Amino acid sequence: DVKVTQSSRYLVKRTGEKVFLECVQDMDHENMFWYRQDPGLGLRLIYFSYDVKMKEKGDIPEGYSVSREKKERFSLILESASTNQTSMYLCASSSGQGGEQFFGPGTRLTVL
């Protein structure tokens, strides 16, 4: 059974804190993605990675960075959290190009 896990389901942080969101997949997928999802705005891609140590900016990379040191793990970093980064963060993985994505359970982040 395919599995994508995320380190936290709910997270509350203060403005200015550095925040780490972790994602792990056990499907040996090459590609991993970070999205945020806000009401009325749909899924927006923050960053993706198609190989270890490779990363590409998505549509809204500002204020975020990522790290992929191992194939199964993709981390999203909020360098200095701000209230407008309060959102649902979704990690996904896929294999090759054109294939389906599998999502983790999501992390609901609140920045106070």
Place this chain on the structure above:
Amino acid sequence: QKEVEQNSGPLSVPEGAIASLNCTYSDRGSQSFFWYRQYSGKSPELIMSIYSNGDKEDGRFTAQLNKASQYVSLLIRDSQPSDSATYLCAVNRGSYIPTFGRGTSLIVHP
């Protein structure tokens, strides 16, 4: 700009009816098409994928693809209250990143 359009709804159908969800896309080079179901507060779950014109059936779900008209639809037969969710359409032209629609909210009332 690649676009995937869905009616936001809500689409309300009675229990036992057929729910029909539609999605249109702008990129004629699109090759793969997906339907995800997302319950409130949860993450998207893949329910159907379709790659060639025509119908694909899986239990109560049927995906229909018409590349000439650039639309893909999802039919849910014998709708149940547990089908109430937002349904996301995703389209990919063979790249790493699919384009998602914003979803259609489906309500199945008893």
